[in-house]
Amino acid sequence: MVASEVLRARFVAALQFGGKFRGRHAHNIKGVGLADRAEPGRLALNAPATRRTALRLLAGAGAAAGLGLTAGCASDDGRRTLRWWSPQAAPDQVKMYRAQIAAFEAGNPGVRVVFEPTSDEGYPAQLAAAFAAKQVPNLVTHLPSFTAQNYYARGLLEPVDDVARAIGEQRFFPGANDIYRTGDGTLCAVGIGNTAVDMFWYRKDLLQKAGLSAPPATWDELREACRRMQGGGVYGAALPYGMNGMTSLIFIGFIHRAGGQVFSPDLEVAIDSPATYDALEFFKSMREYCPAGASNFSWGESLTAFVSGATATGIYGGRVLANVAAQNPGIAGAISCTTYPTMSREIPAWTFNDFPCLFIPKGAPHLAETKAFAASLFAPPLYIDQLHAAPGHVLPTLQTIAADPAYLANPLIARYPAEIDLMTRTAAAGHNLGQETAKHRPNLKASEIISSNTIAELVQRVVLDGEAPRPAVAATAARLRELMRG
Amino acid sequence: MAEAALPGARLERRDALLGLALIAPTVLVLGAVIVYPLLSAIYLSLFSLYTPTLEGHWVGLANYRAVFGSGGFWSALATTAVWTVGTLTLQVLFGLAMALLLHQNILFRSLARSLVLFPYFLSTVVAVLVWRWLFNDLYGVVNHALMAAGIIDAPVSWLGTMPNAMLSIIVVGAWKFFPFVVIAILARLQTIPEALYEAARIDGAGPVSRFFDITLPQLRDVLTIVILLRTVWDFKEFDLIYLMTGGGPVNGTRTLPLIVYQQAFGLNQMGLAAAHAVAMMLVMLVFMLAYLRRAGGRVA
Numbered sequence: 175m176v177a178s179e180v181l182r183a184r185f186v187a188a189l190q191f192g193g194k195f196r197g198r199h200a201h202n203i204k205g206v207g208l209a210d211r212a213e214p215g216r217l218a219l220n221a222p223a224t225r226r227t228a229l230r231l232l233a234g235a236g237a238a239a240g241l242g243l244t245a246g247c248a249s250d251d252g253r254r255t256l257r258w259w260s261p262q263a264a265p266d267q268v269k270m271y272r273a274q275i276a277a278f279e280a281g282n283p284g285v286r287v288v289f290e291p292t293s294d295e296g297y298p299a300q301l302a303a304a305f306a307a308k309q310v311p312n313l314v315t316h317l318p319s320f321t322a323q324n325y326y327a328r329g330l331l332e333p334v335d336d337v338a339r340a341i342g343e344q345r346f347f348p349g350a351n352d353i354y355r356t357g358d359g360t361l362c363a364v365g366i367g368n369t370a371v372d373m374f375w376y377r378k379d380l381l382q383k384a385g386l387s388a389p390p391a392t393w394d395e396l397r398e399a400c401r402r403m404q405g406g407g408v409y410g411a412a413l414p415y416g417m418n419g420m421t422s423l424i425f426i427g428f429i430h431r432a433g434g435q436v437f438s439p440d441l442e443v444a445i446d447s448p449a450t451y452d453a454l455e456f457f458k459s460m461r462e463y464c465p466a467g468a469s470n471f472s473w474g475e476s477l478t479a480f481v482s483g484a485t486a487t488g489i490y491g492g493r494v495l496a497n498v499a500a501q502n503p504g505i506a507g508a509i510s511c512t513t514y515p516t517m518s519r520e521i522p523a524w525t526f527n528d529f530p531c532l533f534i535p536k537g538a539p540h541l542a543e544t545k546a547f548a549a550s551l552f553a554p555p556l557y558i559d560q561l562h563a564a565p566g567h568v569l570p571t572l573q574t575i576a577a578d579p580a581y582l583a584n585p586l587i588a589r590y591p592a593e594i595d596l597m598t599r600t601a602a603a604g605h606n607l608g609q610e611t612a613k614h615r616p617n618l619k620a621s622e623i624i625s626s627n628t629i630a631e632l633v634q635r636v637v638l639d640g641e642a643p644r645p646a647v648a649a650t651a652a653r654l655r656e657l658m659r660g
Numbered sequence: 661m662a663e664a665a666l667p668g669a670r671l672e673r674r675d676a677l678l679g680l681a682l683i684a685p686t687v688l689v690l691g692a693v694i695v696y697p698l699l700s701a702i703y704l705s706l707f708s709l710y711t712p713t714l715e716g717h718w719v720g721l722a723n724y725r726a727v728f729g730s731g732g733f734w735s736a737l738a739t740t741a742v743w744t745v746g747t748l749t750l751q752v753l754f755g756l757a758m759a760l761l762l763h764q765n766i767l768f769r770s771l772a773r774s775l776v777l778f779p780y781f782l783s784t785v786v787a788v789l790v791w792r793w794l795f796n797d798l799y800g801v802v803n804h805a806l807m808a809a810g811i812i813d814a815p816v817s818w819l820g821t822m823p824n825a826m827l828s829i830i831v832v833g834a835w836k837f838f839p840f841v842v843i844a845i846l847a848r849l850q851t852i853p854e855a856l857y858e859a860a861r862i863d864g865a866g867p868v869s870r871f872f873d874i875t876l877p878q879l880r881d882v883l884t885i886v887i888l889l890r891t892v893w894d895f896k897e898f899d900l901i902y903l904m905t906g907g908g909p910v911n912g913t914r915t916l917p918l919i920v921y922q923q924a925f926g927l928n929q930m931g932l933a934a935a936h937a938v939a940m941m942l943v944m945l946v947f948m949l950a951y952l953r954r955a956g957g958r959v960a
Contacts, residue, residue: 298928416908417908
């Protein structure tokens with residue numbers, strides 16, 4: 175009999191003894207003499223109880239229970255478990271992930287896949303803790319490209335060139351995975367989707383009511399449109415001013431829409447420029463057209479503001495389509511999107527694409543199975559179902575899927591072909607802080623910069639606190655230099 | 661029967677061993693969950709470390725120089741103090757008032773005593789979601805009610821501007837944690853001898869006099885302990901503030917625990933985060949010593 179079995183047996187005996195203790199011998203709890211005790215080392219179920227005996231039994235029971243729990247954690251059905259993390263975890267998406275998991279498990283009976291949702295604001299902390307504790311998930315999907323580059327540079331990710339080959343490199347849009355190409359020439363991730371995150375969503379009915387025949391193309395036009403559309407409980411815009419990642423990510427786009435950049439192509443801090451001042455001035459001027467709560471807006475609040483009809487325009491990705499269809503179908507026929515207006519017509523549009531990717535943390539067990547599962551996520555028809563769970567939001571990176579009639583047959587994709595096409599094109603040409611333009615080197619500190627809220631803080635200082643832009647921008651530039659050094 | 665025959669010394673040794681065996685798990689657990697993390701934090705604070713890998717190099721006291729030399733720490737300390745004092749004051753006032761009410765022979769007293777614990781048992785995440793919804797400017801009940809009552813003309817941003825954000829988290833914190841005060845005070849109220857009140861009534865003391873001359877002095881010990889404990893707990897409160905405001909607007913509600921979190925997991929600077937945590941612990945040590953002194957005094 176092994177030790178744990180002995181302890182379990184004692185635990186059972188203790189439970190039995192406990193029953194008698196509570197009943198027949200309860201009166202012996204106090205004042206019992208040594209003569210009434212059982213022999214040491216023996217469990218005398220019919221003997222009077224003493225406090226010491228009871229303590230021994232409790233100690234034994236505790237140890238047995240502990241061992242039992244440990245044994246329980248160790249035992250499973252013998253299958254190898256893969257853990258999959260993603261912040262894209264809306265109920266419809268999780269349902270499709272489970273279908274993909276079921277399909278993979280059916281073809282690989284020795285493997286079990288567990289999906290664990292994370293969040294856009296929470297994943298840095300969760301991944302940092304997972305890496306530090308060496309309890310990393312096998313697979314992470316839908317995180318921004320700069321996250322993968324950052325972790326790979328620190329030696330925390332597996333190269334995934336063979337995953338890309340297993341999916342079929344020729345199936346991707348040309349250059350779709352270039353943003354994941356590292357300095358050593360390998361792929362640190364593969365694109366699982368594209369998202370045009372900061373599209374300009376507008377209500378055609380409100381625009382028409384305001385006497386405007388076309389959506390605004392410049393900031394001046396946007397301000398005027400918002401002024402005309404605001405009223406009757408409807409605000410003009412849903413820009414974020416909160417102390418969070420959304421404000422940072424969105425405001426970076428406005429610096430570019432003013433013709434500026436946060437870093438130069440060789441990653442010198444370049445935020446202290448007239449373009450940034452123009453962007454701040456624009457953001458400040460738009461505050462009166464946004465709801466009072468915009469000072470605390472993040473992704474969810476900004477999306478809901480437009481979807482609920484509280485704002486005439488919105489700034490978000492394609493998830494607007496599904497949410498309007500489900501939550502406010504009354505405006506579904508009136509919504510459309512275009513690229514967000516720029517400061518002037520001479521400045522080209524700049525679209526924020528977070529390049530949702532798939533990567534494999536180094537050190538996770540069952541690497542071969544993980545890679546096989548990763549590749550399986552791109553297999554139609556379930557990959558199409560996965561994209562259909564958030565139609566227009568997560569756009570395909572495989573050109574074979576984008577042209578697939580099964581993909582195009584989705585009711586929402588079929589209903590908004592112009593919007594989907596525009597988002598697909600602009601997302602493909604999009605950028606993020608990880609690589610602000612095609613000329614930029616990958617910025618391996620982008621993740622920390624966003625997490626530091628340095629840029630969101632700049633927006634809040636100037637817009638909410640009314641600080642003078644120049645010292646605020648200078649302080650931000652200094653902080654960015656510090657972060658780049660760190 | 662056999663134990664009775666054991667020599668006294670052997671029995672004492674057996675008792676001593678049993679005592680050691682019984683206390684050993686507690687010592688081990690306390691060592692694992694308190695002493696080890698504490699020493700680890702101090703050790704980590706002497707390095708520059710990248711959080712995901714915990715790799716880095718020795719920097720000695722440089723992290724502490726950075727902490728105490730930056731305005732961020734002192735600003736966050738002041739914010740933490742405002743939050744702690746504000747929410748603690750409300751907790752004690754609400755808690756005391758509610759405990760006095762629940763000590764009376766009111767209808768459905770048992771039900772009310774159970775329900776009052778609800779906020780304390782509710783998950784912070786759930787509570788924050790509910791409160792964020794209540795405070796929402798577009799569809800929140802608070803703004804609607806205030807506008808309907810004619811108190812405000814337009815929706816107010818309760819979480820996005822100062823001092824609203826600080827006031828809001830103070831109120832939510834008080835709502836969430838005042839049941840602890842209620843439990844402690846109610847338990848003490850039930851042990852105050854009725855004879856004291858009878859004597860006071862005979863002497864002509866009114867309700868206010870009875871409260872200040874009997875009830876409050878009788879509650880002094882328990883209130884002191886409650887305030888000390890809640891001060892420590894509120895001082896290091898993280899999840900409620902992080903989820904409500906994220907530390908904003910600007911740095912208006914950025915308390916020390918939020919800085920530790922951001923340094924450790926946002927900026928991946930575990931050494932600097934540990935230095936912040938140790939500095940924070942030194943501040944809390946004052947409260948802990950006061951508590952230990954108080955608790956020790958009571959035992960004596």
